[in-house]
Amino acid sequence: MPSNSPLQSTMFSETFNKEVFDLAQSSGYDYLDNVRDRNVFPSEEALYNLEQFEEELQGSPSTALEVIEKLSLYGAPATVAQVGGRYFGFVNGNSVPAGMAAKQLATFWDQNSGMQVISPLCSKLEVVIQKWLRELFGLPERTVAGFVSGTSAANFCGLAAARYRLLKRQGWDINEQGLFNAPKLRVVAGKHAHSTILKGIGLMGFGKENVEWVDVDDQGRIMADQVPELDDRTILILQAGNVNSGSFDPLEELCARAREANSWVHIDGAFGLWAGAVEKLQYLTKGMEMANSWAVDGHKTLNTPYDCGIALCEDEDALVSALHMTGSYIIIGDERDGMFYTPEMSRRSRIIELWATLRYLGKNGIDEMIFGFHERAKQFANEVSQIEGFQVLNDIVFNQVMVACDTDTLTDRVVARIQDLRDCWVGGASWNGRKIIRVSVCSWATTAEDISISVHSFARALKDCKNHD
Numbered sequence: 001m002p003s004n005s006p007l008q009s010t011m012f013s014e015t016f017n018k019e020v021f022d023l024a025q026s027s028g029y030d031y032l033d034n035v036r037d038r039n040v041f042p043s044e045e046a047l048y049n050l051e052q053f054e055e056e057l058q059g060s061p062s063t064a065l066e067v068i069e070k071l072s073l074y075g076a077p078a079t080v081a082q083v084g085g086r087y088f089g090f091v092n093g094n095s096v097p098a099g100m101a102a103k104q105l106a107t108f109w110d111q112n113s114g115m116q117v118i119s120p121l122c123s124k125l126e127v128v129i130q131k132w133l134r135e136l137f138g139l140p141e142r143t144v145a146g147f148v149s150g151t152s153a154a155n156f157c158g159l160a161a162a163r164y165r166l167l168k169r170q171g172w173d174i175n176e177q178g179l180f181n182a183p184k185l186r187v188v189a190g191k192h193a194h195s196t197i198l199k200g201i202g203l204m205g206f207g208k209e210n211v212e213w214v215d216v217d218d219q220g221r222i223m224a225d226q227v228p229e230l231d232d233r234t235i236l237i238l239q240a241g242n243v244n245s246g247s248f249d250p251l252e253e254l255c256a257r258a259r260e261a262n263s264w265v266h267i268d269g270a271f272g273l274w275a276g277a278v279e280k281l282q283y284l285t286k287g288m289e290m291a292n293s294w295a296v297d298g299h300k301t302l303n304t305p306y307d308c309g310i311a312l313c314e315d316e317d318a319l320v321s322a323l324h325m326t327g328s329y330i331i332i333g334d335e336r337d338g339m340f341y342t343p344e345m346s347r348r349s350r351i352i353e354l355w356a357t358l359r360y361l362g363k364n365g366i367d368e369m370i371f372g373f374h375e376r377a378k379q380f381a382n383e384v385s386q387i388e389g390f391q392v393l394n395d396i397v398f399n400q401v402m403v404a405c406d407t408d409t410l411t412d413r414v415v416a417r418i419q420d421l422r423d424c425w426v427g428g429a430s431w432n433g434r435k436i437i438r439v440s441v442c443s444w445a446t447t448a449e450d451i452s453i454s455v456h457s458f459a460r461a462l463k464d465c466k467n468h469d
């Protein structure tokens with residue numbers, strides 16, 4: 001690089017010029033100061049201004065200040081205000097301040113949590129968090145954790161461990177011998193399994209057509225008496241928290257049956273597994289400790305920053321073998337090398353945010369925050385069902401509320417109108433052939449008042465749609 005290289009000159013004259021970080025910081029503070037009062041979804045103008053990003057990649061470097069200015073000017077208004085109190089879309093969590101601040105600090109460190117030798121800090125925190133999670137969820141002492149991007153990846157890890165173990169028991173090494181001539185495994189899952197389970201089934205080479213799909217009841221729970229005979233070649237996939245209704249499969253009964261049959265149970269508990277850490281909601285996950293693998297998110301119910309998911313497995317050998325990794329340059333640490341528990345080698349240091357969030361909340365804070373989601377969800381259901389023209393379709397066991405209007409056409413139009421009003425954000429879905437509005441209470445910042453404001457927006461949207469008839 002020539003000594004007058006613009007990169008070298010800008011790097012050294014600017015990155016240590018704190019102005020650029022100050023700008024990012026003050027822009028972030030402004031954002032947080034106003035996020036609770038602003039439109040939840042970006043305005044039409046903000047969306048239109050996204051055109052500002054449609055530019056050719058320029059030839060020579062610009063200044064770092066200019067980059068952050070542009071991002072702040074056109075990026076911030078075009079964000080979805082997820083860190084406010086009135087975002088109820090999908091099952092998207094907020095981020096508690098301790099986690100957000102830890103992420104900010106860790107940004108300066110840019111750790112790679114692949115191996116202990118690359119980041120002793122991340123390695124230590126992974127060991128500590130693995131233990132904390134075991135205790136919070138009441139899982140067996142031998143349970144290990146892989147820290148991944150989300151439950152999509154965690155489901156994949158659980159299914160990979162299951163495939164490895166069940167085939168190994170048949171004398172087949174999946175890593176060496178592959179899938180083409182492997183003994184057949186069976187996969188049993190409820191008809192309401194999440195789409196990321198379907199993705200995992202596809203990636204594993206099981207084939208959706210080969211799954212033995214089990215009927216679910218009116219809340220979306222797998223019907224235990226419809227589950228076929230289980231055996232030691234079967235992966236039974238259960239769910240803690242239906243993505244629409246928030247319902248839980250009968251885990252205790254089915255895990256016990258699976259254990260008897262020597263089947264592998266994987267539980268998709270993306271947001272619902274956390275019920276197991278809440279005293280008054282623990283009954284929902286009773287028996288889950290008898291499963292073999294679990295998938296859970298930090299970024300939903302726990303309110304860590306995105307992206308943060310956890311693969312838990314009581315069979316360390318199966319998980320590590322399934323995600324196996326070799327190379328002469330790998331240096332094995334004496335404590336823990338995170339990459340053996342995840343599909344990736346290099347990973348960002350999401351463990352720092354997860355640690356900060358858990359360390360900040362503590363057991364009681366987790367209990368209180370998550371039970372609060374449940375109470376706010378019940379409040380939403382109560383208030384919205386008092387408005388003529390809205391019906392609540394599910395039992396509010398956790399944090400999800402399903403609302404419908406008198407006809408599907410009206411429900412669709414009301415969802416669109418609520419989104420348009422931007423006082424809150426909710427999405428639509430179908431439930432047993434009927435259109436619904438989904439409400440997911442998943443933010444530490446959501447107050448009772450936020451719920452009332454949002455219900456009010458529902459009422460206004462319904463009125464607007466009726467007036468247009």
Ligand SMILES: *Cc1c(COP(=O)(O)O)cnc(C)c1O
Binds near residue numbers: 242
């Ligand atoms: C959100 C969700 C997933 C996918 O999790 P990501 O973190 O988005 O990858 C899987 N299963 C259920 C039940 C979910 O709610």
